Amino acid sequence: MSRRQYPFHLIEPKWQAKWDAEQTFRAFNPGQPVPDGHPFGIRHSLAGKSPASAELPRKFYILDMFPYPSGAGLHVGHPEGYTATDILARYRRAQGFNVLHPMGWDSFGLPAEQYAVKTGQHPRKTTEENISNFTRQIKSLGFSYDWSREVATTDPEYFRWTQWIFLQIYNSWFNLETNRAEPISTLKYPTELQGKDPLPRVQADQQAGPAPAPNLEARRRAYRDSKRLAFVSEAPVNWCPELGTVLANEEVIDGKSEVGGFPVVRKPMRQWMLRITAFAERLLADLDTIDWSDSLKEMQRNWIGRSEGAEVEFQIPNSKFQIRVFTTRPDTLFGATYMVLSPEHALVKEITTKEHAEAVKRYQQFAAGRSDLERTELAKEKTGVFTGAYATNTVNGEKIPIWIADYVLASYGTGAIMAVPAHDTRDFEFATKFNLPIIQVVQPPDPSIDWQGFTDEGTSVNSGFIDGLPTAEAKKTITAWLEEKGLGKKTINYKLRDWLFSRQRYWGEPFPIVWKRDAAGNLQHEAVPEKSLPVLPPVLDDYKPTADGQPPLARAQEWVQLKSGAVRETNTMPQWAGSCWYYLRYLDTANGRRFASREAERYWMGSERTAGMVPLIQAVEWPKIARNLTERAFDDGKRPPFAVEFSRVSDDLAARIRQLCGEDVSDFRHSLDVYAVRHAFREHGIGPLEATRGNIAITIEDIERLPEILEHPDSVSFDDVHKPGCKRFVITKRINGIIFVVEEEKSRRGQLQVVTFWKKKATARDVTTRAPLSNTSENDRRSEATKSTDQSAVKPTPGVDLYVGGTEHAVLHLLYARFWHKVLYDLGHVSTPEPFFKLVNQGLILGELEFFAFAPSGRLPEGFVSSELVKDIKEQAGTLVGTHKATGETMVGRKLSGHEKDVEKRGEHFYLKLQSQIRVEARSFKMSKARGNVVNPDEVVREFGADSLRLYEMFMGPLQDTKPWNTNGVEGVYRFLGRVWRLFIDEKAETAFEQAETTTPAPTDELLDILVLNGAISDMAAAPAQLKALHACIKKVTEDLDGMRFNTAISAMMVFVNEANTWQTRPLPLMRTFLQLLAPFAPHVAEELWSRLHSTFGQVAPSLIYAPWPKFDPSLLVESEIEIPVSVNGKLRDLIRVATDADSSTLEAAARSAEKVKPYLEGKTVKKVIVVPRKMVNIVVT
């Protein structure tokens, strides 16, 4: 091994042990005693006290996604997110927050069970071994977790509460009137099940003979059970034979299991389901209240799949049957030329004629036998058969045939469709194949477009009373007509299905459910009493399913059969159950009476410190859209910009506000108006300002009547809004106690507008929430530079303040957890409707860049073919495979190594150096064991130390981006830490230390005492240039941490160190402050140098972890003279040095007389001079 840059191998374990022993990172709950001497207590004057919520500093809950402790251990992707959260946790601690930063294990899972099936080893043993390996690896990276709060879902004291929450769900129903979950006891029975009358009149004629009273109770029970949020269903489920279990919709991708990629088939089975669909609307609407990435929100929206349309009844003549269909295009009703039922539809057997019975039956069997995979893969070819039956088109009385086809899904809508082949791609394909009539009912706006297969909006034709109406109007008109005639109604449908919640596995939470026979001998489910929780899984010696296909738990008959005669449920819960609520257990892990105490829940999850404000809802919009629309509207030359109708408060938003505070804002215009109008005015120089339409929530007049309407201290005048330098404006308006705050701010990706609706609790003056949603507003930092270094710049947020993890959980964990949280919220167990306020997705880390050259398969290695001759290049079995464009031969990519690897880039592509006409493929792949490109963090730590790994993970690029690993890059940050080290440590002492280390048989950290401080460090006043370097660094690091731009923060520290290296003297206070900046990123080396720095100068080192974060002094950063560029006709010609505050005329004069500028002005006429003070001068000549 090469010489170490510094003795990280001794430093890192030393400080990790110290933090462990001191419990440095313990987060204190309200009411918990803070031990004497704990640095948190010392910082906040709470030593020896048991502070209540109000006495504790503000909370900051920063969470990593729950890892599954796999046998493979960590790879470098894990520590990326963990490092980011750890840096922020340490930063927030230094800022004075009470930081909750926990870690634990989502430890139920298939691999341990599969290993148990194979070897008979209990999955708990495998799980515990894996957990201890993960713990060792994570601890070796020095993360500041509060390990006293570690949880594992497999711990009975944990899953006791998972089972308890399941019972809460089981004992609830969804009240559509209140739009929330309520205890099952509030469920009202329909009239026929009410009272004592055992024979309701409605049913009297259907029911033969008088029914005994127990029958009523049984029917009530059936009704009750059908309304529970956890219910039993017999519907077809996703059965994965390979895994031997059923799967939720979310776990099936392209007809294959998400885990393992095995085929999945539909199979009817009795299963537990959770009624997540009841929450679809709220899961959708509340996305607007949380700060997640747009792409993630979009994924959830897509998964929920809300679509508005109408349900329409179609009569089958001469029968008692009718078919109900769902359509999003009721305007195309006149074009419905046939109908299709899904093969499983209940009416199929009723309506099929004798002649077609045989064919229909055969088709049903064919469809049932096809797996989802086959159905999607063969989607190109439509199949189906005619039933022989006809229906009447509701709008025009036409007789249309009824078919069955498996392109219609039983589980979506009503399982039946009206087919409009002219304007639906699938119907068009089907009709073409089976020669069904195609009638045009929509005229495309562009007449040159073929109407056949045109699925966009246009104008209705051949459609009776809606002819000539644009699609939107046509929909409204015909829906109203249908409702009036009682033939249909407006309906909203969701793609989201109920959550299939049981698994045929051993290694999961047993259901707290038993089955008992009722008087009629039917099995009925019943909750296990709370006091018998947790229900533990039985001990087995064989973990396979039983021979007759029952789950493994059924093997333990003595466990299944209770003395009472009841039997236990033998399914177990899916892995997602435990991760649905783990963030709540962290709040109060040791609590044996509740999943977390109310006080702890309110302190960590609530937002009580919002100065009397509760955020009701937040909407984020991109004004770009608004601008486009505005400009487009302008292009047609007719409409003024402010009449554009795009910015009403959306229906969902309005509904949400109505629900929360009873205020109807559905007629309000969105704040986008302000922006769009402002923009349009500026662009076109139109004035004065006037709104031409009413019902605008925040109107131009409102802004002008500022004194009356805007009494908020943060409000700015309309002029300020216009001012080019004003990047952010805040407008508030109060209506019936609700404060509407419109904020515009700059995000990383562009202009972002945030509308916050606050419900006010206290006086108007309390409503000061200047800090932005994401804590990143540049404007805030500029205007309140000194403030931004402490807590006041951070807006209090409800729920988890920051959650970091990969996108792989976008529709699984994140949807399920939101659902459970809403149930708990409705039932009053938690105080926020959403669990995770801000969520950031870390990007994938790919393996190192690899080069491939193609050769015909079988003829490797000679005869490389340039890659532009290869088409359809795909990754396959660890390499690249394609087809030769000319010969059609299969071409295989060979990974280049050794000197073959020498490539050069010409233009867009890479070519071999030795055979320069051969173009090669360059790609980074996802790390995988199969490719052998996995980087093991243990090795990186061994060679470069944990601090280097942490630093490199952050230095690679923005957290959210996908980026390739490059081990050379680790060396770069490692060298940086070496330079930091030598900035502080005397070189001669270092040599002595190294000699001592090689001669000592078992070196310990005591050897570190040989090291002495670099003589350049002394307790003296810093020179102005030194202070400036430091404060520039403080500013940059602080701002970048607020914006989670770790890469640029690190480069700012590198700049500082590069400069400090040139100094003859290194003043102690300055160097001390620098270590505080470095500490969140590289905590071990910072601690070591911090302690050495203090001991050398005879001081007792205060806790680095809890030392207040340094503030920068803007006055130190002011330059008296600056260099500004001068260009002529936009081309840079010279730089001039001028006083910072030089005015325009001074600048212009200096620019005109600049040495290199003069020649360009000679003999030319100066047409215009643009001077931007402090920035640049541009001289326009002709």
Next chain:
RNA sequence: GCGCAUAUGGCGGAAUUGGCAGACGCGCUACUUUGAGGUGGUAGUGGGGUAACCUGUGCAGGUUCAAGUCCUGCUAUGCGCACCA
């Protein structure tokens, strides 16, 4: 097919309000320290040109005194969804 995102040196990436493109790191080149160097230090490094200078942010247009940044249209890559009526 639909939706979203991204595109800057040999590589990872900076450039936060339209105002000096390429910060910082890797790599490369030269010098230097050293008995030695897979160490440290110094200097250089977008491309072309001896130079003045020219040119340059995926491609083609546009707006502007000024565009990596704004607009329009392409192309490529990545991600998500995919018979959802």
